[in-house]
Amino acid sequence: MTGPLISVTGVSVSFGDAVALDDFSLDVPQGSLVALVGPSGCGKTTALRVIAGFEHPDSGTVAIRDTIVVGAGKDIPPEKRNVGMVFQEYALFPHVSVAENVGYGVRGADRVQRVHDVLKLVGLEDHGSRFPHELSGGEQQRVALARALAPAPDVVLLDEPFSNLDAPQRERMRRELRRILRGAGATAVFVTHDQAEALAIADVIAIMSDGRIVQSGIPDDVYAQPINPWVARFLGDAILLPGVVENGSVATVLGPITTSLPAGSHAEVMIRPEWIAPRVSDDGAGCITDREFYGHDQLVEIELAGGERIEALVPTANRILIGDRVDVEVVDSIVYETASGLH
Amino acid sequence: MNGRDPVIEVHVVAGTPAASPGRVKESRRRPPWWLWAAALAVLVPVALPVLFLFGRAAGATDAAWATLFSFRTLRLAGRSFLLTGVVTFSAIVIGVGGAWVLARTDIAFKRIWGVAFALPLVIPSYVVALAFISGTGPRGVFADITGLEIPHLIGLPGAWLALTITTYPYVYLITAAAIRKVDPSLEEAARGLGASPGRVFWTVVLPQLRPAIGAGALLAALYTLSDFGAVSLMRFDAFTRVIYAQYSGRLDRTPAIVLSIVLIMIAGVFIWGEQRTRGKGTYFSRSTSRPPSIYRLTPPQRTTAILSLTTVTAIGIFVPVSVLSIWVVRGLAAGTNIAVSWRAVMGSLTAGTFAAGLAMAAAIPITVLTVRFASRSTHWLERVVFTIFSLPHITIAIAVVAFTIRYARPVYQSILVLALVYAAMFLAQATSSAKASLLQVNPALEDASRSLGHGPIMTYVKVTLPLISRGLLAGGALVFVTTIKELPATLLLSPPGFTTLAVRIWSAADELLYARAATSSLLLIAVSVVPVYYLSIRSKDVVEV
Numbered sequence: 001m002t003g004p005l006i007s008v009t010g011v012s013v014s015f016g017d018a019v020a021l022d023d024f025s026l027d028v029p030q031g032s033l034v035a036l037v038g039p040s041g042c043g044k045t046t047a048l049r050v051i052a053g054f055e056h057p058d059s060g061t062v063a064i065r066d067t068i069v070v071g072a073g074k075d076i077p078p079e080k081r082n083v084g085m086v087f088q089e090y091a092l093f094p095h096v097s098v099a100e101n102v103g104y105g106v107r108g109a110d111r112v113q114r115v116h117d118v119l120k121l122v123g124l125e126d127h128g129s130r131f132p133h134e135l136s137g138g139e140q141q142r143v144a145l146a147r148a149l150a151p152a153p154d155v156v157l158l159d160e161p162f163s164n165l166d167a168p169q170r171e172r173m174r175r176e177l178r179r180i181l182r183g184a185g186a187t188a189v190f191v192t193h194d195q196a197e198a199l200a201i202a203d204v205i206a207i208m209s210d211g212r213i214v215q216s217g218i219p220d221d222v223y224a225q226p227i228n229p230w231v232a233r234f235l236g237d238a239i240l241l242p243g244v245v246e247n248g249s250v251a252t253v254l255g256p257i258t259t260s261l262p263a264g265s266h267a268e269v270m271i272r273p274e275w276i277a278p279r280v281s282d283d284g285a286g287c288i289t290d291r292e293f294y295g296h297d298q299l300v301e302i303e304l305a306g307g308e309r310i311e312a313l314v315p316t317a318n319r320i321l322i323g324d325r326v327d328v329e330v331v332d333s334i335v336y337e338t339a340s341g342l343h
Numbered sequence: 344m345n346g347r348d349p350v351i352e353v354h355v356v357a358g359t360p361a362a363s364p365g366r367v368k369e370s371r372r373r374p375p376w377w378l379w380a381a382a383l384a385v386l387v388p389v390a391l392p393v394l395f396l397f398g399r400a401a402g403a404t405d406a407a408w409a410t411l412f413s414f415r416t417l418r419l420a421g422r423s424f425l426l427t428g429v430v431t432f433s434a435i436v437i438g439v440g441g442a443w444v445l446a447r448t449d450i451a452f453k454r455i456w457g458v459a460f461a462l463p464l465v466i467p468s469y470v471v472a473l474a475f476i477s478g479t480g481p482r483g484v485f486a487d488i489t490g491l492e493i494p495h496l497i498g499l500p501g502a503w504l505a506l507t508i509t510t511y512p513y514v515y516l517i518t519a520a521a522i523r524k525v526d527p528s529l530e531e532a533a534r535g536l537g538a539s540p541g542r543v544f545w546t547v548v549l550p551q552l553r554p555a556i557g558a559g560a561l562l563a564a565l566y567t568l569s570d571f572g573a574v575s576l577m578r579f580d581a582f583t584r585v586i587y588a589q590y591s592g593r594l595d596r597t598p599a600i601v602l603s604i605v606l607i608m609i610a611g612v613f614i615w616g617e618q619r620t621r622g623k624g625t626y627f628s629r630s631t632s633r634p635p636s637i638y639r640l641t642p643p644q645r646t647t648a649i650l651s652l653t654t655v656t657a658i659g660i661f662v663p664v665s666v667l668s669i670w671v672v673r674g675l676a677a678g679t680n681i682a683v684s685w686r687a688v689m690g691s692l693t694a695g696t697f698a699a700g701l702a703m704a705a706a707i708p709i710t711v712l713t714v715r716f717a718s719r720s721t722h723w724l725e726r727v728v729f730t731i732f733s734l735p736h737i738t739i740a741i742a743v744v745a746f747t748i749r750y751a752r753p754v755y756q757s758i759l760v761l762a763l764v765y766a767a768m769f770l771a772q773a774t775s776s777a778k779a780s781l782l783q784v785n786p787a788l789e790d791a792s793r794s795l796g797h798g799p800i801m802t803y804v805k806v807t808l809p810l811i812s813r814g815l816l817a818g819g820a821l822v823f824v825t826t827i828k829e830l831p832a833t834l835l836l837s838p839p840g841f842t843t844l845a846v847r848i849w850s851a852a853d854e855l856l857y858a859r860a861a862t863s864s865l866l867l868i869a870v871s872v873v874p875v876y877y878l879s880i881r882s883k884d885v886v887e888v
Contacts, residue, residue, distance in 0.1 A: 054790050078793035085794040091787035095809045104805075105795025151796060 003066055005030040005187050006051060006155055011060030011071075012211075013046055020046040021057070022211035028155065028204075033181060034189045035198035038208030039234070044191040045088075047208070048157045051189070052085050053078035064154055084148030084156040084186075088163060090140045092132035098143050099128035105151040118146040121183050122176075138169045145177070149184050156181070158190035162197060174201050195235050199223060207231055229336055232270045239276075239310050241269045242338070250335060253308045254328055259335040270334045276312035278302055278326035280319075288324045302326060374716040375799065378708050382724060385705035388760075389739065389767035390727060392746030393607070396738075399745060400604050416605065423581045423609075426502055426574070427567045433507040434563040437655055438514025439556055443548070444648050446522040448638045456652055457519075463659035464512040465875055467828040469572025469849060470864045472505040474663035476576060477670055477857040484669045501577035506567050508659045513566070514559035521555030522548075527636050540638060561617040568610055569735035571831040572845075576852050582606045583737045587831065590741060600745060603738040614733045618726065664868075667861040674858025683862060690843040691870060694833070695823040697758070698765030699773075702822040703815050705766060706773035710811070711803065713774070714781045715789075725774070732771035739768060740835035761836045765826045772825060773818035780814025781807070820874035827870060844870070 004027035013021040020043040028034050036044045049055040051062055053069070053076065061071030064083070069076040084105075092101050103115040119125045122142035132140060141161065148156050161177065162170040178201055181188050192198050198205050199219040206216035215227045226232035229240055243250035245265045249258045254276070257269050278286065278300065289309065290301035298316050303309050312328075314320065441460050445453055463471070478484045480495035496504065525548065533543045571583040578584075582602065590599040640648060673679075709728065713721045731739070743764055747755040754760050784807065792802040808815075830845045837846065844867040851860035 052790070052794050054793070077798070078790070079796045079798050081794070082796075083794055085791065087787040087791060089785060089787060091785055091791040093788060093791075093806060104792065105797070107796075147791075147795065 003063075004028055005065060006189070007063045007066075008047070008051065009061050009063075009071075011047075011050055011057040011062065013043075013050060013055055013057050019043075019211050020055075021050065024060070024208075024212050026206060026213060026216070028187060028189055031185070031187055032203040033178065033187075033201065034204045034206060035202030036189060036191045036206050036208055037195050037198040038193065040193050042208045043211040044193075044208050045159055046211075048085070048159055048189065048191055051155075052083050052157055053081050082151070082154050084151065084153035086141075086144045086148050086156065086158040086161055088160045090132075090144040090164075092140060092143055092147070094132055096131075097128065098124065098130050098132065098135070101132065101143055102128075102147045102150050104147060114150060118150045118184075121149070121180055122146045137165050138173060141165065141173060142176075142180075145180060149180075149186060152184075154187065156186050156188040158188060160192055161190055162192070162194075170197075177201065199235065207234065209234075225334070226270070229268055229270055232272075232334070237273050237311070237313075239271045239273065241271070243267055243269060245335075253304050253306055254310070254330050257330065257333050257335060261335060261337055266338045268336045268338050270336065271330055271332070273299065273311045273313040275330060275332040276302075276310065276314075277329045277331050278312050278314060278318075278320065279329065280324050281327045282325060284325035284327040286326045286328050288320055288322050288326060291320065291322050302328060304328070374712055378712055378716075381708035382705070382712055385701060385763060385766050385770065386724075386727060386731070388763050389731060389743065392742040393731075393734070393739060395746050396600060396604060396607070396742040399600055416602070419580065419582060419585055419602075420605070420609070422499075422579070423568060426499065426506070426579065426581055427564050429499075429503050430506045430510060430567040431560050431564045433503070434511040434514045435556060435560050437507065437511040438559060438563075439518050439552070441511075441515050441652065441655065442518035442522055443544070444652065446519055447636075448640050448648065450640065450645065450648055450652075456656075459656045459660065460652065461512045461516055462656070463508050464516075465824075465871055466509070466660075466663060466868065467572060467830070467845070468505055468509040468570050469576050469830060469845075469852070470667070470867065471508050471659075471663050472501065472573040472576040473848065473852045473857070473860055473864060474666040475501055475504060476852065477861065478662065478666040484666050497577050498579050502574050502579040502581070504658075505573040505577060506570060509570075509573070510563035510566050511655075511659075513562045514556065517555050517559040517562070518552055521552050525551050530636060558617070561613060565610065565613045565617060565733055568606070568613060569733075569737075571735075571737050572849060576849070582609075583735060583831065586737055586741065587834070590744075590835070596741075596745065599741055603741045606735055607738050610733065610735055610738075614730055617733065618729065664865075667864050670858045670861035671865065674862070677858075679856075679858050683866065684842070684844075684847055687842045687844045687847040687863060688866060688870070690841055691827040691845070691867070693758075694761065694765065694843055695827045697762035698769065698826040699819040699823040701762055701766035702770050702773040703777075703819040705770055706777045706815060706818060707803070707808070707811075709770070709774050710777040710781050711807065714778060715786060728771050728774055731767055732769065734768075735831075736768060736829060737831040737835070739764060740832040743832075744835055756836060756838045758838055758841065761833070761838070761841075764832055764836055765829065766822070768829075768832065769822040769825045772821040773815070776814045776818035776821065777811055778814075780811040784810045817877075820877055824871045824874050827867065 006026075006028040008024060008026040011021050011024045012019070022043075024043070024047055026034075026036075026047070036047060038044050046055055050057050050070070056075060057070060059071070062069050064081065068074050069081050093104065096104075099115050099119070102118055103111055106114050115128065116125060119128055122145055124139060124142055124146065127135065127139065127143075132143065135143065141164070145156075145158075145161075158177075162173055165173055174197065190202075202219060204216060205219045205222050206213045207222065208214065209230065215222055215231050222231070223235050226235060229238070232238040233240070241250075241252040241254070243252055243257075243266075245259055245261045245263050245267050247263065248260070249256040250267050250269055252269055254271070259267060261267055274297075278284075278288070285305045286302040288300050289303045292299045293316070296316065297313055298320070300312050300314060300320055301309055302312060320326070444450055445457050445460065450456070475496050478496075479493050480486065481492065483493060483495075485491075486493045529551070530543050530547055533547045534540075538546065569583065570581075571587065574581040575584045575587065583606070586599050586602045586606065589602060590596060593599075709724060713725050743760065744755075747760060751760075788806050788810070789802050792806045793799070797805065827843065828845060830849055833843055833846055834849070837843070844863045848860045848863045848867065851857075851863065
């Protein structure tokens with residue numbers, strides 16, 4: 001096999017008038033952890049369900065290991081796709097024990113051994129005889145993961161895997177998930193609406209909006225080089241300043257920002273708060289009006305000469321206090337061309 | 344006796360199938376063909392003959408059509424409507440009054456009263472009728488005890504009393520459920536604006552309960568129209584009794600068929616009305632969890648309330664059971680042969696078990712279709728199930744007899760057809776309760792099973808079925824109880840030599856062998872108690888008995 005493990009091409013799905021997926025395409029490389037992230041209702045869960053075989057696309061194809069599983073006249077049922085799924089509410093069978101849940105999809109002589117191994121991988125080897133309702137939320141999730149991994153699927157699909165956990169559990173499970181998936185040598189796709197979660201653990205992040213992927217790549221690139229202001233704002237804090245290009249630069253409240261866009265085009269300058277470097281200076285043009293101290297860094301609000309307020313994220317090594325006057329330097333920025341001055 | 348059991352009550356309260364197909368939430372998934380095949384396996388053999396009945400009428404003789412438009416038929420319809428009207432009216436008065444007193448006043452022992460008030464639900468109409476026929480008259484139990492000359496209670500007054508007792512619990516249960524959902528702050532607002540308690544009841548409480556009362560009234564009316572047992576024992580010539588007489592007394596069955604069609608059409612109007620109001624009883628859901636305010640009765644009011652409750656429960660439960668017991672004792676004392684017919688007991692148990700088993704088996708595919716693959720067609724499937732449930736049993740029986748004689752002679756009056764008819768007639772009880780269970784099961788569980796390598800059938804067997812088994816069994820128990828009480832279809836469709844307790848009660852009562860009829864009646868109640876008890880302890884959420 002040379003291509004990606006899973007290849008989704010041009011899939012469209014609609015529910016009545018509502019379009020859930022619109023010419024959706026996605027490649028999942030072998031061994032990677034791919035995050036599908038987007039606001040609620042963008043179709044990300046539908047995309048997972050199409051791959052798993054629970055939804056049937058109106059058009060397009062899905063191929064697993066270069067074999068088409070749906071589209072082009074084929075529609076292989078879910079049970080024959082060798083795709084594991086972890087559901088949002090875990091969907092553990094309430095009427096059987098943890099071990100029977102995990103062993104549900106395993107056949108063959110070494111079934112007991114396999115169940116034990118997988119439970120051990122998720123750290124629940126002592127919990128086999130319990131029932132799902134006797135477990136905590138985090139434990140239930142591990143069982144769901146173990147159950148999906150037990151038949152050694154080509155890929156594991158996880159639908160909002162952390163949404164039912166409280167904040168501390170979520171942090172722990174994120175790290176656990178990576179360890180477990182790596183331990184199993186599994187390829188995985190997970191869906192989330194939480195961009196921080198996606199950035200934190202995914203090898204590849206794919207941002208969805210209105211049924212299609214807007215941008216995908218490794219988290220570092222997508223965060224630093226969002227292809228449009230919407231992605232920029234979706235992935236993190238962003239200051240967006242409109243302007244018109246003149247003489248190779250856009251005039252903003254933070255000074256001129258150079259660009260290669262032709263003169264006269266309407267543009268929007270995107271600056272992340274950490275790309276702004278305020279320096280304390282007695283005759284600085286800006287003034288610190290507010291400050292939130294986080295320990296590792298701090299968020300400061302700067303009032304500029306014209307009265308505009310912007311936020312900057314700066315290391316705590318720089319000692320800045322409310323009332324300090326500062327010079328503002330823009331370290332990095334991205335200029336987007338916009339259709340008009342309005343947005 | 345038409346066994347319209349608590350399922351309807353729950354049904355109306357839950358308002359499960361939406362009244363208009365336009366509101367159906369469509370599923371994208373298409374069900375496999377075999378699911379439809381399994382769903383229709385029990386329904387079609389019973390629905391088809393009913394449709395066939397109409398075809399048969401088209402080829403009826405002029406004489407048969409003359410029957411239809413004769414003065415006699417008009418009088419018959421008039422009598423049936425009169426009975427339906429008076430029974431419905433009294434059922435509303437008793438049901439609504441009881442519901443309000445037990446839900447909203449400070450009367451003592453509410454729980455016990457509540458159970459006792461709904462209890463007549465478990466006694467078939469013909470057993471109530473039997474109790475009053477055998478209790479009144481010169482040789483009756485009442486005359487014996489009081490020494491007074493008590494006239495026979497038969498005809499319209501008798502049918503009215505027996506059917507009022509059998510039907511008021513439906514109005515009561517539906518109304519009581521609605522009262523619990525009424526927002527107490529509306530009444531408090533009315534009181535705050537200076538309205539007296541009486542004015543609040545008439546202007547605020549009653550209008551809110553109107554949909555629920557309407558639903559209960561339609562149910563009572565439909566029951567009365569369909570009832571066979573009570574009217575025939577009371578010798579009141581309603582539609583069902585005349586149809587039976589026409590059927591059993593003549594070689595030409597066409598008049599019975601024509602009259603059946605008329606009855607189906609009249610029932611159809613009621614069923615249509617009932618399905619339209621179904622679910623509307625819940626549109627005033629309560630936003631607060633505050634208990635309703637309790638009205639303090641004045642001493643005269645309290646006396647009146649207690650007297651009324653006592654009278655109703657005495658007539659509904661105490662009198663029938665006592666009269667029947669006295670007849671058994673009398674029979675024993677006089678050395679009459681009141682021997683328990685074990686053949687009838689076995690017949691009832693066999694019929695009930697077969698019917699319950701078939702109904703549960705058929706309920707599984709129907710429930711899966713209506714819950715997991717909801718669409719316009721599954722909505723209609725549900726409507727067919729409920730329509731068959733609501734049709735007068737005698738008309739279904741006539742239809743099946745006419746159909747099997749002509750097209751399926753080998754199975755005419757076979758136990759297979761009898762069990763199929765029971766299962767189809769009471770399928771709604773099994774599907775309602777199974778549906779309530781399946782709605783609780785997260786469809787992701789089935790998806791999980793599929794993605795773990797199990798096909799659809801294995802998934803139903805290993806995941807869905809175990810999770811809905813409780814609801815399914817509760818539905819089966821309900822079908823069992825209803826089947827052993829069923830009378831007209833049993834009379835018409837029983838194989839030669841096959842008998843049940845219901846048939847035995849009816850024929851013994853018809854021959855005035857009251858001691859024998861009373862023994863079978865008490866046995867029937869005893870046999871019903873086990874599953875009803877199971878239902879009330881195992882599935883309080885599904886069935887309120």
